[in-house]
Amino acid sequence: MTEPAVDLDLLTRWVREFARVIGENAGYLSDLDAAIGDADHGINMQRGMTAVVAALDESPPADMTALCKQVGMTLVKSVGGASGPLYGTFFLRMAAAMGSGDSVDAAGFAKALRAGVEGVVQRGRAEAGDKTMFDALAPALDALDAVLAAGSGLDAALTEATVSAETGRDATESMVARKGRASYLGQRSVGHIDPGATSAAMLIAAAATAFAAGG
Numbered sequence: 001m002t003e004p005a006v007d008l009d010l011l012t013r014w015v016r017e018f019a020r021v022i023g024e025n026a027g028y029l030s031d032l033d034a035a036i037g038d039a040d041h042g043i044n045m046q047r048g049m050t051a052v053v054a055a056l057d058e059s060p061p062a063d064m065t066a067l068c069k070q071v072g073m074t075l076v077k078s079v080g081g082a083s084g085p086l087y088g089t090f091f092l093r094m095a096a097a098m099g100s101g102d103s104v105d106a107a108g109f110a111k112a113l114r115a116g117v118e119g120v121v122q123r124g125r126a127e128a129g130d131k132t133m134f135d136a137l138a139p140a141l142d143a144l145d146a147v148l149a150a151g152s153g154l155d156a157a158l159t160e161a162t163v164s165a166e167t168g169r170d171a172t173e174s175m176v177a178r179k180g181r182a183s184y185l186g187q188r189s190v191g192h193i194d195p196g197a198t199s200a201a202m203l204i205a206a207a208a209t210a211f212a213a214g215g
């Protein structure tokens with residue numbers, strides 16, 4: 001049995017699902033940011049993903065690379081604060097890693113995600129334990145690779161990746177923030193889940209949802 005490939009249709013469903021989840025949780029994400037930042041993460045991400053969906057509706061991209069590029073550029077243009085450049089970089093790096101074919105297999109998709117996360121790391125200079133989106137994304141990608149390497153399909157791998165992303169998100173609660181505005185709080189940042197790690201876990205969960213529905 002051949003595993004369904006990742007194609008433009010699936011990527012589009014992922015992005016739309018992420019926009020839906022962000023819209024649903026915008027208030028929650030801004031509440032998290034209110035505790036250790038400036039209370040705008042939810043509203044920023046919602047503005048960005050609303051613009052992303054509008055761009056998809058207005059000018060549907062012709063291929064996977066164009067889709068990732070359009071999403072990345074739209075986020076960079078429309079989202080203020082740190083999250084626009086970080087999420088924008090994620091999708092722009094994915095675009096560069098996607099290749100020119102009509103589809104990629106599970107390993108190719110995992111590779112593109114990894115390229116996106118590496119872009120985030122370079123841009124944000126975050127390391128594991130800094131209480132950032134990286135603390136959700138890094139364990140998610142490790143789980144994705146491990147499950148794929150063990151021979152399971154992308155559905156199962158993304159389900160495991162989501163569990164790991166959410167575990168990583170929850171682990172940020174006890175961390176001292178070392179990046180961004182939250183780092184000004186020092187020790188007082190402990191006891192709060194990082195909003196960026198929370199939206200990043202939503203990004204992975206949205207992929208699992210989209211691929212489970214569309215495979």
Ligand SMILES: [Mg+2]
Binds near residue numbers: 033040041
């Ligand atoms: Mg903020």
